[in-house]
Amino acid sequence: MNIKKLAAISATALAFAASATGGGHSPIEQRIAAMKAVGGQMRTLGGMAQGKVDYDDFAALSALEIMRDAAITARPLFPTGTEMGFDTRAKPEIWAEGSDFDAIMGQLIANLDAAIAAEPADLASYRPLFGAIAGTCKSCHEKYRAPEN
Numbered sequence: 001m002n003i004k005k006l007a008a009i010s011a012t013a014l015a016f017a018a019s020a021t022g023g024g025h026s027p028i029e030q031r032i033a034a035m036k037a038v039g040g041q042m043r044t045l046g047g048m049a050q051g052k053v054d055y056d057d058f059a060a061l062s063a064l065e066i067m068r069d070a071a072i073t074a075r076p077l078f079p080t081g082t083e084m085g086f087d088t089r090a091k092p093e094i095w096a097e098g099s100d101f102d103a104i105m106g107q108l109i110a111n112l113d114a115a116i117a118a119e120p121a122d123l124a125s126y127r128p129l130f131g132a133i134a135g136t137c138k139s140c141h142e143k144y145r146a147p148e149n
Ligand code: HEC
Pocket: 028, 031, 032, 035, 036, 038, 039, 040, 042, 087, 088, 089, 090, 091, 101, 102, 104, 105, 106, 108, 133, 134, 136, 137, 138, 140, 141, 144, 145
């Protein structure tokens, strides 16, 4: 392969890398989308916990799995350097020393894993599992999410 061709290929690769990190796919936009996917399952999960929707173990498990995947996706999307931009509601405390942000995200994923492993067959066994999950949303948002702009 000659040098010119190689240079052309690496320029294309560079342009591709730039478009993957910039434009419409910044970590901030990706994490907001991932968190929306986490929140999207609350209609099903919260609705069943509150008795607004009949408990259905299959629907609960599917929603828990989608939520867990979304939380796993969101977790690494808070790198340093993403404190500002794209109307983020992430508070700077996330990146401050002594922050337990990642630990709470880990706790959410652990609670989701536990709920999935338990395969709750009825509402009575589902409710406390859901309570633990919802508790992690609240404790993290109170500390690390700013009010809506
Ligand atoms: C470890 C912290 C943490 C946990 C746990 C967490 N969140 Fe969040 N969440 C955030 C932060 C920070 C943002 C703001 C992200 C941004 O704007 O960059 C956010 C954003 C969101 C959004 C998007 C809001 C918008 O801007 O449109 C929704 C919806 C949401 N979270 C729902 C949930 C639900 C439901 C749970 C629990 C099942 C949960 N979150 C658990 C930290 C957390």
